[in-house]
Amino acid sequence: MSADWFRRRFLLGGPLPAPRPPRPRALPVPYRRPRFLRGSGSSPGTADASCRPDARPVRSPVRGRALPWNAGYAEIINAEKSEFNEDQAACGKLCIRRFEFGVEEDQEWLTLCPEEFLTGHYWALFDGHGGPAAAILAANTLHSCLRRQLEAVVEGMVATQPPMHLSGHCICPSDPQFVEEKGIRAEDLVVGALESAFQECDEVIGRELEASGQVGGCTALVAVTLQGKLYVANAGDSRAILVRRDEVRPLSSEFTPETERQRIQQLAFLYPELLAGEFTRLEFPRRLKGDDLGQKVLFRDHHMSGWSYKCVEQSDLKYPLIHGQGRQARLLGTLAVSRGLGDHQLKVLDTNIQLKPFLLSVPQVTVLDMDQLEPQEEDVVVMATDGLWDVLSNEQVAWLVRSFLPGNREDPHRFSELAQMLIHSTQGKNDSPTQEGQVSYDDVSVFVIPLHNQGQGCSSH
Amino acid sequence: MSADWFRRRFLLGGPLPAPRPPRPRALPVPYRRPRFLRGSGSSPGTADASCRPDARPVRSPVRGRALPWNAGYAEIINAEKSEFNEDQAACGKLCIRRFEFGVEEDQEWLTLCPEEFLTGHYWALFDGHGGPAAAILAANTLHSCLRRQLEAVVEGMVATQPPMHLSGHCICPSDPQFVEEKGIRAEDLVVGALESAFQECDEVIGRELEASGQVGGCTALVAVTLQGKLYVANAGDSRAILVRRDEVRPLSSEFTPETERQRIQQLAFLYPELLAGEFTRLEFPRRLKGDDLGQKVLFRDHHMSGWSYKCVEQSDLKYPLIHGQGRQARLLGTLAVSRGLGDHQLKVLDTNIQLKPFLLSVPQVTVLDMDQLEPQEEDVVVMATDGLWDVLSNEQVAWLVRSFLPGNREDPHRFSELAQMLIHSTQGKNDSPTQEGQVSYDDVSVFVIPLHNQGQGCSSH
Numbered sequence: 001m002s003a004d005w006f007r008r009r010f011l012l013g014g015p016l017p018a019p020r021p022p023r024p025r026a027l028p029v030p031y032r033r034p035r036f037l038r039g040s041g042s043s044p045g046t047a048d049a050s051c052r053p054d055a056r057p058v059r060s061p062v063r064g065r066a067l068p069w070n071a072g073y074a075e076i077i078n079a080e081k082s083e084f085n086e087d088q089a090a091c092g093k094l095c096i097r098r099f100e101f102g103v104e105e106d107q108e109w110l111t112l113c114p115e116e117f118l119t120g121h122y123w124a125l126f127d128g129h130g131g132p133a134a135a136i137l138a139a140n141t142l143h144s145c146l147r148r149q150l151e152a153v154v155e156g157m158v159a160t161q162p163p164m165h166l167s168g169h170c171i172c173p174s175d176p177q178f179v180e181e182k183g184i185r186a187e188d189l190v191v192g193a194l195e196s197a198f199q200e201c202d203e204v205i206g207r208e209l210e211a212s213g214q215v216g217g218c219t220a221l222v223a224v225t226l227q228g229k230l231y232v233a234n235a236g237d238s239r240a241i242l243v244r245r246d247e248v249r250p251l252s253s254e255f256t257p258e259t260e261r262q263r264i265q266q267l268a269f270l271y272p273e274l275l276a277g278e279f280t281r282l283e284f285p286r287r288l289k290g291d292d293l294g295q296k297v298l299f300r301d302h303h304m305s306g307w308s309y310k311c312v313e314q315s316d317l318k319y320p321l322i323h324g325q326g327r328q329a330r331l332l333g334t335l336a337v338s339r340g341l342g343d344h345q346l347k348v349l350d351t352n353i354q355l356k357p358f359l360l361s362v363p364q365v366t367v368l369d370m371d372q373l374e375p376q377e378e379d380v381v382v383m384a385t386d387g388l389w390d391v392l393s394n395e396q397v398a399w400l401v402r403s404f405l406p407g408n409r410e411d412p413h414r415f416s417e418l419a420q421m422l423i424h425s426t427q428g429k430n431d432s433p434t435q436e437g438q439v440s441y442d443d444v445s446v447f448v449i450p451l452h453n454q455g456q457g458c459s460s461h
Numbered sequence: 462m463s464a465d466w467f468r469r470r471f472l473l474g475g476p477l478p479a480p481r482p483p484r485p486r487a488l489p490v491p492y493r494r495p496r497f498l499r500g501s502g503s504s505p506g507t508a509d510a511s512c513r514p515d516a517r518p519v520r521s522p523v524r525g526r527a528l529p530w531n532a533g534y535a536e537i538i539n540a541e542k543s544e545f546n547e548d549q550a551a552c553g554k555l556c557i558r559r560f561e562f563g564v565e566e567d568q569e570w571l572t573l574c575p576e577e578f579l580t581g582h583y584w585a586l587f588d589g590h591g592g593p594a595a596a597i598l599a600a601n602t603l604h605s606c607l608r609r610q611l612e613a614v615v616e617g618m619v620a621t622q623p624p625m626h627l628s629g630h631c632i633c634p635s636d637p638q639f640v641e642e643k644g645i646r647a648e649d650l651v652v653g654a655l656e657s658a659f660q661e662c663d664e665v666i667g668r669e670l671e672a673s674g675q676v677g678g679c680t681a682l683v684a685v686t687l688q689g690k691l692y693v694a695n696a697g698d699s700r701a702i703l704v705r706r707d708e709v710r711p712l713s714s715e716f717t718p719e720t721e722r723q724r725i726q727q728l729a730f731l732y733p734e735l736l737a738g739e740f741t742r743l744e745f746p747r748r749l750k751g752d753d754l755g756q757k758v759l760f761r762d763h764h765m766s767g768w769s770y771k772c773v774e775q776s777d778l779k780y781p782l783i784h785g786q787g788r789q790a791r792l793l794g795t796l797a798v799s800r801g802l803g804d805h806q807l808k809v810l811d812t813n814i815q816l817k818p819f820l821l822s823v824p825q826v827t828v829l830d831m832d833q834l835e836p837q838e839e840d841v842v843v844m845a846t847d848g849l850w851d852v853l854s855n856e857q858v859a860w861l862v863r864s865f866l867p868g869n870r871e872d873p874h875r876f877s878e879l880a881q882m883l884i885h886s887t888q889g890k891n892d893s894p895t896q897e898g899q900v901s902y903d904d905v906s907v908f909v910i911p912l913h914n915q916g917q918g919c920s921s922h
Binding site: 171 | 613614617625632635640642643649653657660746750753759761765766769770786787821823
């Protein structure tokens with residue numbers, strides 16, 4: 001971790017725990033009263049890291065001046081309900097050094113451009129499975145990978161249009177025209193950097209877990225503000241939504257065995273050996289049994305979004321590649337998500353069948369133009385792990401946001417308290433808006449990110 | 462073709478032409494004045510097949526009674542501008558026999574249900590390449606494949622909810638619950654039947670072309686009304702839109718090497734041997750040349766929706782798997798579409814590299830609930846091959862529809878004339894709404910399908 005970066009972790013921030021056997025995700029664990037750890041409620045421009053007992057004023061060793069804690073906007077509440085809280089979070093200021101493409105040019109440029117950094121902010125939630133090890137590694141690593149990837153392309157990001165060549169020299173006179181015709185914009189480089197950072201982080205986690213004899217994986221949901229835009233990158237089943245006075249907009253999609261059925265079935269079609277003869281890649285309404293043999297039953301294959309009927313053969317009685325519905329859907333009977341980081345060692349119990357070939361570490365990235373959006377004071381992004389979304393819909397969360405914020409305009413901690421209140425609402429309290437007071441037994445982590453002034457405050461460009 | 466089916470073909474309906482070498486799609490051909498062949502302008506319930514000189518009143522040999530020509534709604538204009546018109550069209554009434562699952566049960570059911578058919582309507586456009594052979598075969602075959610696929614599942618389609626088993630017997634008491642939990646509806650069976658019919662038709666075309674020593678492929682755009690719903694299935698770059706007084710809604714997406722870049726690149730990543738060392742799967746803003754070696758240039762790989770930079774190596778100088786932009790984009794330097802029927806023999810010129818592994822015959826299907834839509838008298842679906850959409854946007858077509866129909870309410874041929882007028886508008890006439898009177902040099906085929914009364918008139922259920 002570089003000196004110009006700081007990060008606040010809210011739970012299990014210490015050394016990696018001892019390895020323990022994988023535990024399936026989302027299985028109910030004994031209920032415990034949530035322990036709330038409140039994040040910072042500071043306003044932009046002040047350093048505040050009061051969320052941990054050992055918190056200290058943050059000072060950047062680089063250039064010897066205090067970095068303003070602009071990311072004090074972020075609020076996270078992490079309900080530590082399971083024995084090992086597998087949710088992890090990270091946030092901080094993202095400082096990207098501009099690329100130095102030659103000592104001479106660099107010195108000249110330093111004179112011309114006293115601002116050495118392109119700055120933004122970073123928020124990330126990681127929901128671990130099979131233990132917290134991968135989530136902790138991701139919380140410690142992903143921002144560094146992202147900074148490295150962004151620094152590799154920052155010269156292109158700050159240009160009006162990314163140049164065909166990073167040197168800025170045209171090999172072919174019509175190079176700018178080709179870039180323009182392909183519609184390549186600076187934001188595409190940030191999207192590309194996020195995609196590459198997730199992959200790089202996945203490789204780091206694979207190496208680190210193998211070296212330490214640990215196992216596990218995690219989902220990853222990242223929000224980044226940079227150059228007046230908000231980027232949301234998601235790999236897994238966490239979710240981010242934008243809540244405004246008259247709008248609720250999803251900023252991410254979930255990646256589960258159900259939502260990625262066709263991709264997963266197609267891989268099994270192309271490489272049947274991945275199933276080792278133990279699974280059927282076909283989808284049926286339920287697992288078939290001996291009595292179904294010879295019957296015509298509903299089924300779907302990789303190329304179908306509709307359904308058809310087929311005559312049941314012996315091989316259709318095998319365990320399905322994707323089985324169960326909704327929260328219970330599992331890939332190879334094991335995993336509830338289809339994208340994420342880690343899981344390099346994960347195998348189907350008592351077999352040699354690996355999960356990793358079916359998992360993607362690459363995120364889907366959504367871009368929100370904050371200059372166009374003109375955010376109002378109570379426009380927020382709510383990021384949360386699946387523990388929240390299992391019991392609250394987007395509309396219910398929006399209703400809670402709109403009920404809470406206007407009455408608490410003077411409270412400097414109101415975004416923090418909103419995050420806390422959202423988690424309270426998953427605990428089946430009488431006044432919660434969930435149907436029949438539904439209770440989340442999963443870990444729940446929530447960021448509430450106010451968007452007002454993010455465009456100006458977060459980036460020097 | 463079965464006796465209860467009739468179909469009207471508007472051009473090149475005769476025997477297959479002699480084989481000729483493949484011709485790249487969408488290359489400009491010498492301009493010829495379009496020859497308009499007007500379709501039927503009849504109102505529903507009357508038999509009218511006046512579009513061909515040999516047209517005769519259509520009479521169904523089955524049951525010895527005249528079938529009402531409900532599909533007289535359909536209007537197609539096909540501009541025969543190239544030497545061989547590669548556009549083909551088909552439309553007709555779709556009569557689906559209900560499945561007979563046992564003589565005893567069937568007899569009882571016949572007594573109870575005097576209506577033996579489930580009826581709907583079918584419209585299809587096929588845009589051929591490498592000659593019209595595949596398009597002609599598709600126009601002759603696809604509706605039969607679809608009817609066969611629908612008949613195989615019709616028992617499930619007419620049930621309140623498709624049963625787990627086609628026999629209707631439950632093996633497991635909770636079978637209906639499993640079907641409900643998966644959210645499987647009757648319309649999913651129609652979607653599945655359309656998907657299977659496209660695949661079956663593709664196989665038929667492969668066999669027929671091989672047997673007759675011919676070559677070629679075609680796109681396929683199909684609309685079907687059945688049980689109060691409109692289904693639009695698309696494989697290729699034709700397009701269907703819904704035009705209402707205050708709404709323009711796309712009913713299909715185009716499948717081209719550009720829109721399916723990631724799927725195509727991923728296949729080349731999984732099976733690099735498909736490129737035989739002659740192509741690079743990476744995308745660059747332009748084709749690279751020797752001077753680019755060692756430079757950092759913009760690129761994208763299969764897992765990226767954003768862009769990044771990479772250092773150019775020798776292998777990056779190969780011809781790109783997907784090259785060119787917009788209308789000029791080609792798969793393996795050869796084909797402008799990424800889905801369709803046929804092309805089983807198509808190879809990259811002077812190589813053994815096959816196109817077919819990269820092509821999908823499976824369509825994307827959109828479902829429109831006409832009961833919910835409550836179509837008004839001037840609500841229409843416009844289906845057309847790319848020749849129209851190259852020069853007219855959805856909004857321009859909608860503007861033409863809304864300008865034309867209200868002033869011609871009494872004209873029984875108005876939908877036919879609207880289709881004709883749309884094609885006129887692609888000919889660069891002064892009064893056309895295209896920018897600077899753009900001209901389409903491609904074949905153009907248009908269906909205008911009024912939706913009013915389709916829900917009631919087209920299906921006995």
